[in-house]
Amino acid sequence: MGMFDAIGIASTGLTVHRHWLDAISDNIANVNTAKPTSGAAFQARYVEVQEGAGVSGAYVKSTTLGSAAGRLTYDPSNPIADKDGYVRLPDIDLGTQMSDLIMAQRGYQANAAVVDRAKTAYEAALEIGRN
Numbered sequence: 001m002g003m004f005d006a007i008g009i010a011s012t013g014l015t016v017h018r019h020w021l022d023a024i025s026d027n028i029a030n031v032n033t034a035k036p037t038s039g040a041a042f043q044a045r046y047v048e049v050q051e052g053a054g055v056s057g058a059y060v061k062s063t064t065l066g067s068a069a070g071r072l073t074y075d076p077s078n079p080i081a082d083k084d085g086y087v088r089l090p091d092i093d094l095g096t097q098m099s100d101l102i103m104a105q106r107g108y109q110a111n112a113a114v115v116d117r118a119k120t121a122y123e124a125a126l127e128i129g130r131n
Contacts, residue, residue, distance in 0.1 A: 005056060006118040012057030013111035019060045020047045020104040027090075028097050034073075034087040036080045041070025042090040067091050 023045040030042040044066035049058050069091070076085030 004118075004122070007115050009057045010111045010114035010118070012052065012059060014108060014115070016047070016049050016058050016060055017104050017108035017111060019063075021101070021108065023047050023063065024097055024101045024104060027092050028094065028101070030090060031092045031094050031097070032089065034075065034078055034080060034089055035070070037072060037082045037086050037088050039088065040068035041088045042092075043068050044090060044092045 027044045033042045035041050046064045046066065048061040048064060050061040051057070052059055070088045071091050072086045073089045074085055075081055075087050078087050081087050
């Protein structure tokens with residue numbers, strides 16, 4: 001393990017959590033996006049993560065999409081409702097998204113703290129070397 005591995009590994013965690021936060025915020029922003037029943041619903045985004053191949057850290061493997069079927073909701077006042085009064089909403093649970101948001105925020109904060117503490121430790125080591 002090299003001297004600057006802590007910062008490198010934590011930076012991969014920061015990147016993963018940033019992508020996760022982006023996906024969650026997109027899902028939350030579109031939780032009430034209604035579409036006509038003839039089309040597909042907004043598809044939730046989910047981030048798939050993998051460990052680094054031959055290197056330390058975690059990396060975004062891919063972003064997958066949720067179900068395009070969504071759920072039919074009766075809303076006859078909606079201008080895009082079909083003749084029976086239904087619209088298609090995404091199959092996104094706001095409670096789950098909010099829980100994921102908290103976990104992603106805490107993970108991001110933890111990785112940022114690792115970078116900060118490692119930086120402080122490296123600065124202290126440099127000071128010892130100067131004296």
